Amino acid sequence: MSSLWRLNKYLYKYKGYLLLGILFTIISNIFVMIPAQLVRIAIDYVVESFSFYQMFEQGGGAENIRSAFLDFIFVFGTLILAMAFLRGFFLFLIRQTIIVMSRLIEYDLKNEIFEHYQKLPLSFYRKNSTGDLMARITEDVSRVRMYFGPALMYGINLIVLFPLVIGYMLTVNVPLTIYSLLPLPVLSISIYVVNNMINERSEKIQRSLSGLSTFVQESFSGIRVLKAFVREEDSSQNFEAVSEEYKDKSISLTKVQSLFFPLIMGLIGMSTIITVYVGGNQVIEGAIGYGVIAEFILYVNMLTWPVTSLGWVTSIIQRAAASQTRINEFLDEQNHIQSEENLTLDIEGAISFNHLSFVYPDSGIQAIKDISFSIAPGESLAIIGTTGSGKSTLANLLMRMYDSTSGDIFIDGKNIKAYDISHLRKNIGYVPQDVFLFSDTITNNIGFGLDEIPQEVVEQAAKDADVYQNIIDFPKGFNTKLGERGITLSGGQKQRVSIARAIAKDPAILLLDDCLSAVDTKTENVILNALKGIMEGRTSIIISHRVSSAKLADKIIVLDDGHLVEEGSHEVLMAQKGVYAELYEKQTSGEAMEE
Numbered sequence: 028m029s030s031l032w033r034l035n036k037y038l039y040k041y042k043g044y045l046l047l048g049i050l051f052t053i054i055s056n057i058f059v060m061i062p063a064q065l066v067r068i069a070i071d072y073v074v075e076s077f078s079f080y081q082m083f084e085q086g087g088g089a090e091n092i093r094s095a096f097l098d099f100i101f102v103f104g105t106l107i108l109a110m111a112f113l114r115g116f117f118l119f120l121i122r123q124t125i126i127v128m129s130r131l132i133e134y135d136l137k138n139e140i141f142e143h144y145q146k147l148p149l150s151f152y153r154k155n156s157t158g159d160l161m162a163r164i165t166e167d168v169s170r171v172r173m174y175f176g177p178a179l180m181y182g183i184n185l186i187v188l189f190p191l192v193i194g195y196m197l198t199v200n201v202p203l204t205i206y207s208l209l210p211l212p213v214l215s216i217s218i219y220v221v222n223n224m225i226n227e228r229s230e231k232i233q234r235s236l237s238g239l240s241t242f243v244q245e246s247f248s249g250i251r252v253l254k255a256f257v258r259e260e261d262s263s264q265n266f267e268a269v270s271e272e273y274k275d276k277s278i279s280l281t282k283v284q285s286l287f288f289p290l291i292m293g294l295i296g297m298s299t300i301i302t303v304y305v306g307g308n309q310v311i312e313g314a315i316g317y318g319v320i321a322e323f324i325l326y327v328n329m330l331t332w333p334v335t336s337l338g339w340v341t342s343i344i345q346r347a348a349a350s351q352t353r354i355n356e357f358l359d360e361q362n363h364i365q366s367e368e369n370l371t372l373d374i375e376g377a378i379s380f381n382h383l384s385f386v387y388p389d390s391g392i393q394a395i396k397d398i399s400f401s402i403a404p405g406e407s408l409a410i411i412g413t414t415g416s417g418k419s420t421l422a423n424l425l426m427r428m429y430d431s432t433s434g435d436i437f438i439d440g441k442n443i444k445a446y447d448i449s450h451l452r453k454n455i456g457y458v459p460q461d462v463f464l465f466s467d468t469i470t471n472n473i474g475f476g477l478d479e480i481p482q483e484v485v486e487q488a489a490k491d492a493d494v495y496q497n498i499i500d501f502p503k504g505f506n507t508k509l510g511e512r513g514i515t516l517s518g519g520q521k522q523r524v525s526i527a528r529a530i531a532k533d534p535a536i537l538l539l540d541d542c543l544s545a546v547d548t549k550t551e552n553v554i555l556n557a558l559k560g561i562m563e564g565r566t567s568i569i570i571s572h573r574v575s576s577a578k579l580a581d582k583i584i585v586l587d588d589g590h591l592v593e594e595g596s597h598e599v600l601m602a603q604k605g606v607y608a609e610l611y612e613k614q615t616s617g618e619a620m621e622e
């Protein structure tokens with residue numbers, strides 16, 4: 028429950044809606060109370076006038092009484108109708124305030140969570156699955172909205188209506204009030220229990236439905252493999268099995284749902300019978316008029332829905348509190364990667380790593396072990412090493428996706444921790460190992476790092492990344508959409524678009540993380556030669572496990588299991604006949620064999 032306190036700021040923000048909602052609830056309930064009293068007065072009047080009528084029927088003058096009686100009934104009928112209209116109008120206004128408020132809070136909360144997600148470091152995304160992140164911003168927020176919307180609306184109604192109706196009933200007749208309200212607590216508790224059963228089963232259905240859709244999605248996206256291996260029949264059988272599970276769960280939910288209305292009806296019926304019985308006895312004793320029975324039946328009916336909603340509201344609040352606890356867990360996550368001085372100096376590109384070590388916090392793997400080296404502005408450096416030697420980790424540290432465990436990185440003589448993080452990242456053109464392009468046009472993908480996207484910059488970047496010709500060969504050229512509903516680029520084309528995206532922002536430092544692995548060595552050479560012009564005048568770091576990418580670099584460092592084992596130019600390292608020379612021999616002779 029306490030998790031929901033955090034959201035009070037939103038209630039404060041939308042206090043206007045809330046206060047109006049409360050006011051409208053009070054007014055609408057007054058229009059519920061008055062008709063019941065009108066019914067009592069009308070019935071008592073009817074009973075009285077009927078006895079008068081019988082008296083006058085024998086003595087004459089009955090006609091006058093009859094017409095006065097009809098006029099009276101007509102006025103009462105009209106009044107009751109008018110009250111019903113007014114109540115309807117205020118019910119409309121309650122929804123226009125409280126439910127609208129809940130939608131506004133839902134919108135704000137989603138934005139708050141998304142904004143917070145964006146601020147969190149890469150390690151957060153490693154720890155939590157995408158499905159979990161999505162569930163908290165969608166399903167959990169929806170449950171919290173139910174608390175601000177229906178739960179609050181019925182809750183306020185309950186708080187207003189109960190004292191109003193029960194207080195009034197007690198002033199009319201205490202024993203009748205107690206007897207007629209007896210079944211209501213049972214109703215509330217039963218609804219709570221049934222509702223929890225419904226929620227539990229609905230959640231199971233939800234899980235089974237997501238299993239079903241994952242299965243269907245995978246079958247269709249893997250349809251080529253499915254057909255090629257002639258597994259259609261097998262796949263249909265599996266679908267039937269998953270589908271059957273869904274069906275069984277749905278039927279079990281229907282069973283519980285079927286209990287819901289008979290239960291309400293039964294308990295209301297019980298209240299009515301008790302009211303008629305106890306009230307009837309009192310009428311016989313002459314303690315009350317007939318009208319009171321009718322009035323009390325109306326009150327009991329009036330209280331039924333709020334009492335029913337009490338069980339429902341309690342379970343909504345419980346679910347909302349559980350959801351908010353999950354949301355708070357993420358909102359409380361802090362990003363420890365902060366800038367110390369927010370420097371936004373122009374960056375020239377001198378980089379030095381000073382006794383750098385790094386242990387991944389989640390896995391405890393020491394990926395970098397006491398590494399020191401430096402690059403002059405405008406120089407190019409190749410980082411070579413086998414799989415898992417720590418190359419990408421160095422890139423992550425330079426981008427401040429993680430902070431080193433010990434040792435420092437300096438850019439232009441200043442510790443990278445001093446730079447404003449956005450400024451630092453804007454100055455690095457990063458080409459990640461796993462290419463990721465958005466489902467958008469090629470122009471927007473290449474211009475992704477720019478606030479404004481000049482077409483000539485995009486085209487020049489495409490030329491420099493040697494993908495221009497491919498793009499203009501598409502019917503829609505640079506406006507070609509990529510992704511699910513668009514065109515699928517080949518692996519090599521994707522990598523080149525990704526390179527174009529990095530160079531389009533004209534960065535001081537270019538960081539290519541093994542991005543040429545999907546292309547053959549020939550294309551790799553073509554791209555690297557095209558990049559030569561781009562690399563001139565800016566510091567470039569080329570990470571690769573292939574020596575062919577390293578040849579062009581001014582300087583090469585070789586990593587092995589997190590250690591820097593060799594450093595120098597291609598010629599120097601070849602002459603050393605160490606790890607690099609061995610790797611070179613192995614890779615070039617491998618290529619010769621392939622040919």
Ligand SMILES: Nc1ncnc2c1ncn2[C@@H]1O[C@H](COP(=O)(O)OP(=O)(O)OP(=O)(O)O)[C@@H](O)[C@H]1O
Pocket residue numbers: 153387389390391392393394412413414415416417418419420421460541572
């Ligand atoms: N996010 C992470 N959390 C925990 N451990 C990681 C993480 N990323 C990498 N590692 C580990 O750190 C070590 C170095 O990984 P890194 O990705 O830097 O290697 P790499 O040299 O780039 O390899 P490759 O050429 O295969 O990309 C590996 O042992 C890897 O398992």
